[in-house]
Amino acid sequence: MTVCNQCGTCTGSCPAARFSDSFNPRKIIRGIVLGSDDELVRGNPIWMCTTCHFCSERCPQGIDVSEGIIALRNLAAQEGNVPEDIKNEVVNLLSAGVTVLPSPMIEKRRDKLGLPSLPRVDLEQVRTLLRVAGLDRHPKGDK
Amino acid sequence: MLNYAFFPGCLISRRYPQIELATRKVMDRFGVKLINMNGASCCPDPIGIKSINSKAWMLVSARNLCIAEEMKKDIMTVCNGCFLTLKTTNFILKKNSALRQEINGFLAEVDKEFKGIIRVKHMSEILHKDLGIKRIKELIKHRLSNLDVAVHHGCHLVMPNDMLAIDNPERPYILDELVEVTGAKSAQYLHKNMCCGYGTSTNSKETSLEITKLKLFQMQRASVDCITLMCPSCFTQFDMGQIQIKRIFKESFDIPVIHYSQLLGLALGFLPKELGTHLNLVKVEPVLEKLGMLASNGG
Numbered sequence: 001m002t003v004c005n006q007c008g009t010c011t012g013s014c015p016a017a018r019f020s021d022s023f024n025p026r027k028i029i030r031g032i033v034l035g036s037d038d039e040l041v042r043g044n045p046i047w048m049c050t051t052c053h054f055c056s057e058r059c060p061q062g063i064d065v066s067e068g069i070i071a072l073r074n075l076a077a078q079e080g081n082v083p084e085d086i087k088n089e090v091v092n093l094l095s096a097g098v099t100v101l102p103s104p105m106i107e108k109r110r111d112k113l114g115l116p117s118l119p120r121v122d123l124e125q126v127r128t129l130l131r132v133a134g135l136d137r138h139p140k141g142d143k
Numbered sequence: 144m145l146n147y148a149f150f151p152g153c154l155i156s157r158r159y160p161q162i163e164l165a166t167r168k169v170m171d172r173f174g175v176k177l178i179n180m181n182g183a184s185c186c187p188d189p190i191g192i193k194s195i196n197s198k199a200w201m202l203v204s205a206r207n208l209c210i211a212e213e214m215k216k217d218i219m220t221v222c223n224g225c226f227l228t229l230k231t232t233n234f235i236l237k238k239n240s241a242l243r244q245e246i247n248g249f250l251a252e253v254d255k256e257f258k259g260i261i262r263v264k265h266m267s268e269i270l271h272k273d274l275g276i277k278r279i280k281e282l283i284k285h286r287l288s289n290l291d292v293a294v295h296h297g298c299h300l301v302m303p304n305d306m307l308a309i310d311n312p313e314r315p316y317i318l319d320e321l322v323e324v325t326g327a328k329s330a331q332y333l334h335k336n337m338c339c340g341y342g343t344s345t346n347s348k349e350t351s352l353e354i355t356k357l358k359l360f361q362m363q364r365a366s367v368d369c370i371t372l373m374c375p376s377c378f379t380q381f382d383m384g385q386i387q388i389k390r391i392f393k394e395s396f397d398i399p400v401i402h403y404s405q406l407l408g409l410a411l412g413f414l415p416k417e418l419g420t421h422l423n424l425v426k427v428e429p430v431l432e433k434l435g436m437l438a439s440n441g442g
Contacts, residue, residue: 015338019353048350050342051190053302057312066303073194082195085345089191093203097184099191100153110160113419115167118156122182125253126203132249133199 001068003061004029010055010065016048023048025055025065032068041075047083094130097121145273147219147264148211149177150229153185154375155222161419162375165404166221166266168418172282172411173274177219180210186220186228189299190342193228204232205246208263209255217262219269221404223299223374227307230263234306265300267373267403268309271317279324284412286326287434292406293367293398294318294329295358295381297374298338312336321403322371325410332365334358339380352391355384359396369399369430371406378402382424399427409436 010025011017017024022045031040040046046069055065076082089099096102102118110117130136155162170177185192186204193200208229211218220226236243237259247256270279301312310317315336319329340354359381362370370381382400389395400423408418415436420427431437 015340015354016343016350018357019350020347044346047194047346048343050298050338050340050351050354051194052298052338052342054298054312054338057302057304064303070194070197074197077195083346086191086195089188089345090195093185093187093192098153098157099185099188100157102157106157106160109422110156110163113160113164115160115164116179119179119181119183121184123184125182125206125255126184128253129202129206129249130199132252133196133202135196135199 001029001032001063004033004063005061006030007060009058009060013054013058015052016050020045020048025049025069028069028072029063029065032072037072037075040072041079042081046072046076090135094127094136097123097126144174144176145269146176146178146216147269148180148214148216148261150180150183150186150207150218150220150225152220152222152225152375153188154224154379159375159378159402159422161422162221162378162402162404165402165408165418168413169404169408169411170266173278175269175274178214178216180207180214180218183207183210186222186225189224189228189231191345200228201232201235202246202249204228205236205250205257206253206255208233208236208261209250209257211261212258215261217264219264219266221266221373222376223265223297224376226263226265227299231303231306233259233261233263265309265373267300267317267321270321270407276320276324279321279407283325283410285410285434285436287406287410288326290327290369290430290433291330291365291367292322292327293332293362293365293370294322294335295339295370295372295377296336297372297377300373318371318373318403322406325407327406330362330365330367332367333361339377340384341376341380344380348387349391351380352384352388355380356388356392356394359385359388359398362398363396367398368433369401369427371401371403373403385425397425399423399425399430401427401430409434
């Protein structure tokens with residue numbers, strides 16, 4: 001990160017920055033270098049990234065900006081700073097092993113289309129792995 | 144005969160069964176056998192779950208890879224997100240022995256071990272490389288002539304390129320060639336390789352749709368007949384997204400979104416109904432009409 005020369009290729013390539021005044025990957029990297037991680041972790045802008053990865057692909061200094069933002073998000077999650085929709089994804093993963101829950105409507109539709117029934121998910125194994133990684137301690141993830 | 148461990152992913156299997164249907168039909172036509180991965184879970188989501196806990200993301204992904212290893216089969220994904228998760232974790236764990244050892248320590252809790260003996264492939268790669276354009280061409284029954292298609296390849300088909308390595312991220316061409324073999328034309332439009340916006344929809348629906356709207360505007364300027372893509376997240380963003388854009392921004396585009404498996408299916412001679420195109424939200428009738436396939440739709 002310290003090799004960043006603030007050229008702004010990341011921000012110029014960023015679809016989210018084009019439409020959001022609060023999100024600027026160049027400034028995020030600057031923030032990390034200057035040690036303002038705490039502020040970044042508490043704020044909402046890090047959640048604006050679409051994870052398209054163009055910033056990392058194009059950085060002339062080879063900085064993986066996208067992974068840097070993911071690392072900040074991991075820290076933010078420990079503080080409970082997570083968008084509601086992503087919290088719901090975690091709840092679904094913990095309760096069903098999938099992030100999109102099956103619905104009677106879709107099961108009926110699958111049946112009508114002649115598709116095989118959904119394969120069984122080994123939920124216990126998934127839960128065990130999420131537990132050893134500490135994901136079951138996530139706020140709202142305890143359900 | 145080619146056969147793969149089939150990883151349809153949460154979105155396709157639980158929200159877009161029409162994409163699973165078309166995929167199964169098309170691959171069957173080429174003699175490719177898709178085998179279910181029993182016990183498999185969410186890949187998991189490389190945006191949501193990885194953002195919350197990267198370690199949990201890698202562990203659950205590694206477990207899915209282990210299931211395919213036990214089957215001694217390479218994995219086929221259709222979803223760019225599943226492709227990103229499974230291929231990058233497979234790549235990292237094959238390369239980094241210290242990390243592999245650590246992950247295997249955790250996987251032992253569920254009696255699994257990552258060995259690094261299979262490959263993760265995207266459906267577009269299997270069609271383009273393993274089967275090949277020539278083989279596809281031989282089976283085309285109904286050329287989709289005069290159809291102008293906006294190809295949206297989707298970011299996670301090509302990036303991070305050092306790990307995914309199937310196409311050129313700045314100028315992807317695989318999906319364009321797969322469209323052109325059907326007889327349709329892959330249209331040029333501005334911001335073609337820009338993200339669909341889906342990735343930020345969990346945080347800001349409006350910003351995500353602004354991105355989608357910019358792309359739709361450019362597609363409209365290029366006078367395309369439809370959009371085609373592989374990724375179910377991009378599918379959501381363009382198909383349901385157009386309904387949401389109409390509601391939120393009062394702007395209409397009405398550009399049909401046809402998953403590539405459906406588009407190829409039409410060219411292979413399947414009826415629209417057999418490919419579930421009636422389940423796509425933006426009505427696909429204008430495309431079917433242009434192709435002279437409306438009469439055979441049958442509802």
